[in-house]
């Protein structure tokens with residue numbers, strides 16, 4: 001193969017690995033890790049202190065409960 005093929009195969013392998021790492025990070029994310037599951041922003045420490053198992057920030061939790 002020429003160097004172009006090699007480069008594109010390498011890029012593809014990297015992309016697959018990146019996707020895998022991302023997918024794993026999503027699956028392995030434990031409940032209450034301090035990151036909102038809806039908006040991916042850090043949950044305020046005060047909220048976590050009051051509710052250690054919180055998996056969403058207050059606005060997202062409110063919206064999520066409304067949707068149900």
Ligand SMILES: [Zn+2]
Nearest residue numbers: 036039057060
């Ligand atoms: Zn949120």
